[in-house]
Amino acid sequence: MPGLLSLQRDVLRQPETNVTNPPDLDQIRRLELLEAYDILNTPPEPEFDDIVLVASEVCGTPVSLVSLVEANRQWFKASVGFEPCETPIEQSVCAHSLASPDLLIIPDLTLDPRTAQNTLVTEPPHIRFYAGAPLIGPDGVAIGTLCVIDTKPRPQGLTPSQQKVLAALSRQVIALLEHRRTSHRKDELFRRQKGMAANFRATVNKTIAAQEAGRIGTFEIDIVTDVIAASAEFCRIFDVPAVPTYPAKTFQDMVVPSDRGLHSTDRNRSDGSASMNVEYRIRTASHGVRWISRHAVLEQDETGRPVKMIGTVQDITDAKRTVLRTQALLDLGDRLRDLDDITDMALVASDLMGKAFDATRAGFGLVDKAAETLTIQSEWHSVEADALALKHHFRSYGSYIEDLKRGEPVVLSDVKADPRTSGTANALLALGIRSFVNLPVLDHGRFNLLVYVHHDHVYDWTDEEVAFIRSFGDRVQMAMAKLQAETEQATLNREIGHRLKNTFAMIQAIATQTLRPVTERGHVQNFEKRLFALSKAHDILIHDQGNASIRNIVESLDETLAMPGRIDLDGPDVVLGPRGALSMGLVMHELGTNAMKYGALSQPDGIITIRWVIDESGPEPQLTFFWQESGGPLPKPPERKGFGSKLIQMGLIGTGGVVTSYEAPGFSVEMSASLQQLQQAN
Structure with a gap:
């Protein structure tokens, strides 16, 4: 069946159609209606054949046609006394009747200028008389005619009675076409409905299977009655019996208190303010806290x-907890970095670990292996749970405890089983403990710290989750050990600093007594100042570990010189x-001393302007x-170079690399050395 676009292309391909003579709107509408009737090139049908037979008998003509006018031909749906099933549009007399709703009657075709040169008139079959009633659709578009033709002229045309019958029969043709179109539509609709029903059943079955496979539940809430119709998978997710309907409040009450602002309620559903796409947690009867993603x-x-x-x-839940565990590890590193208290570290870790598992409790405890006791150091617990007592005996x-002593984790899905x-x-x-993980944290083989996570329901722990708890425990233990080592080191540094100061003071006292007879006091003062600079440098090192x-x-040089605002530094x-x-x-002390004396x-x-830069263009980075x-x-x-000048010329690490200048605007020095050597521990 040709489409509308193909019919329009037929119009545009007509020889007489060009830019100055475009197809008129009536012609396009006629082609559209013919397309809608789907009548062209169809086999004969008795209903149409009967109409042309009656028209021929009533009008007393040898020929009668139901003629449908296309863009480049006229095609006959039914005919009496005329063998061709179509003729070119150039031979169409019916085309002249389309512009008027009235009958077109031409008593003698040879005398009418519109038809005198028509080859059907000038050549066989030499038609002479024509009368046509236009076939006008419901929207007023003429698509052809019901016509009667004679090979003899008929000056009297048709009688009024014949004209009425011919017009009535033309309307009957349109009625048949409309009925035919409606019938076809119904048949097509019925076929589509059957197909849709079959597809719907298949889709429903596939959807149910997909929901079960993908664990996706469906629901429909009647906002007026506040009743929810839920699928079986929905009920499984919410851990309730699979029945067709529930009060919506049943599921609202399962949402954990901190997430109830996310879930829909009868109020925000009624006013349309409920969030359509949310993630929230529910507390189920036998599976604890679960994460739900809802789209509505x-x-x-x-x-x-x-x-x-x-x-x-x-x-x-599984995907969400994986994300939460990953984020918890990242947050743990960030937060431990800023803490300097062991108790705070354990508390932060307990909080992150408990929330990552939606657990009942999570925490750390100190273990007395010989006494088989656990002393809670820090603990996080859910709002529904109580905190544990401070001390517990494992055997109770x-x-x-035997597994823990061997350094093995204890992973229990159900304490009753x-x-x-x-x-x-x-x-x-x-204590609200139905399942738990107890994980020993060993410090050089010693079992003195325990990590624990509790659930108040049966829970199947995965290897990944146990590994996560172990990672948490190890990181906290390492952070605690590092903090303890830093605390011990700071104490040691303070003690070393105190002893060094005493040593420097003793050296200075001995030097003062020894050098008292020296008459050139400048040398003695320089020695004392260098000794002080060395002591100050040691103070900085000890302070910065x-x-x-x-x-x-x-x-530090700026503070020693006590000249604020005189040194501009950048690097x-x-x-x-x-x-x-x-x-x-020592170099800074010499330069500063010289600047105060002579500079x-x-x-x-x-x-004084001080700058330092790192040059990475060479084989290894250089500090200048x-x-x-x-x-x-x-x-x-x-005029002469003393110890101070020699010290400056030795450079930053005693290997030289020093350039000095005594040009205006003032003394300057440039020192370069290997950055790696400057940063070496020894």
Whole structure:
């Protein structure tokens, strides 16, 4: 069956159609209606054949046709006395009758200028008389005619009675076409309905299977009655018996208190403000806390009032907990980094671990292996659970202490079913513990810390979850050990610092007594100041636990000189090792002392600009240090080089790499050294 576009292309292919003579709207509408009737090129049908027979008999003509006018031909649905089933549009007399709703009667075709040259007139069959009633559809579009034809002229045309019959028969043709179209539509609709019903049944079966396989439940809430119709999978997810309907409140009450602002209620469903796509937690009867992902839409009545909520739910607990566990590990590292208290560390870890599992409790306890006791150090518990007592004897709750002593994790899905706890299950159940993981954390082989996670329902722990708990315990234990080591190191550093200060004080006292007879006191004072600079550098190292930043060393010089605002410094954060820090501290002292005596700091307006940069263009990174004085007296090289000058020339690590200048605007020095050597521990 040709489509509408093909019919329109037929119109555009007509020889007489061009830019100046486009197809008229009536012609396009005629082709559209013919397309809709789906009548062209169909076999003969008795109902149409009877009409042309009656028309021929009533009008007394040898020929009668039901002629349908296309773009480039006229096709005959029924005919009497005319053998061709179609003729070219150029031979169509019927085309002249389409423009008027009235009958077209031409008594003598040879005398009418519209038809005188028609080959059907000038050549066989030499038709002479024509009368046609237009076939006009319900929307007023003419698609052809019911016509009668004679090979003899008929000056009198048709009688009024014949004209009425011919017009009535033309309307009957249209009625048949409409009936035929309606019948075809019904047949097609019926076929589609059957197909849709079959497809619907198949879809329903597939949907149910897919829901069960994908664990997706469906629901429909009648907002007026607040009754929910739920699928079997929905009921399984919410851990309730599979019955057709429930009060919606049944499932609202299962939402954990902290998530009830996310779930829909009768109020926000009624006013249309309920969130359509949400994730929330429910507490089920036998599976504890579960994560639900819900997607829904609201159906409204003709006034716009919500009447139904329809949607799906899916249990996303496993995926959600995987994400939460990953995030908990990331958060643990971030939060432990900022803590300096062991109790706070354990409390933070307990909180993150408990929430990642939606557990009843999670925490850490100190173990006395000999006494077989556990002392709770820190614990997180859900709002529904109570905190545990401070101290517990393992044997009061089963025999699993033997596993813990061997360094093995204890993983129980159901304390009532496990032989290690079945005899003491009531003691555990009284604490709200139905399943748990106890994981020993060993410190150099010693069992002194326990990590635990509790559920108040049966729970099948996975290997990944146990590994997660172990990772949590290990990280907390490492952080605690690091903090304890840092605390011990800080105590040791303070003691070393105190002893070093005493040592430097004793050296200074001995030097003072020894050098008292020396008449040139300047040398003695320089020695004392260098000794002080060395002591100050040691203070910085001890404060920074063996390392010191360039910025701290320079700022220490600024404090020592007691000339605020006279030193301008800039450079990246670079931490030096002990050797580099001591060397730079002594060099800074010499440079600062010289600046106060002879250079920029000897004048009120003099300043020192200090810069340091890292150059990574070579085989290994180099640190370059710049000292530039300005605003002081014009510099000049020293007449003789003392120890201070030699110390400066030795550079940052005693290997040279020093360039000095005594040009305006003031003394400057540039020192370069290997960054790696500067940062070495020794």
